[in-house]
Amino acid sequence: AEVFCSFMAKACLSLFGLFGLQSSKKPQVVRCPPNEQALADFLEQHEVDTSSWGDGKAKPVASLLRELNEGSCSLRIDQAKKLQRWVEPVFVQITYNGKVLVERMKVFPNGSQRVHATILAEKKWR
Secondary structure, X not given: OOEEEEOOOOOOOOHHHHOOOOOOOOOEEEOOOOOHHHHHHHHHHOOOOOOOOOOOOOOOHHHHHHHHHHOOOEEEEOOXXXXXXXXXXXXXXXXXXXXXXXXXXXXXXXXOEEEEEEOEEEEOOO
């Protein structure tokens, strides 16, 4: 099942052709903007406030662009004209002698760490 985080947004009809929305009754997939500024402009036009992105633990717009380019998420516009970030999680449960392997901490390439206690999970890539 796909999971999504919804951004409050109003769709700008003039952008449909610009970013290659696919027409269907399901949420419309938005083609990845070509660069960070185009993505920031697209988000702004859909009333997504990115002013605090990149502050503290919040990821910058560049991180969303990287996720879009690598295929680990996509942007979609639903029938209510809300912009959504879609991810498809993959969970792996490893058991041995009745015990379940739990990931206690994730260390990212930049050295930052996230402490949690869950089964192994990642975003599915295309």
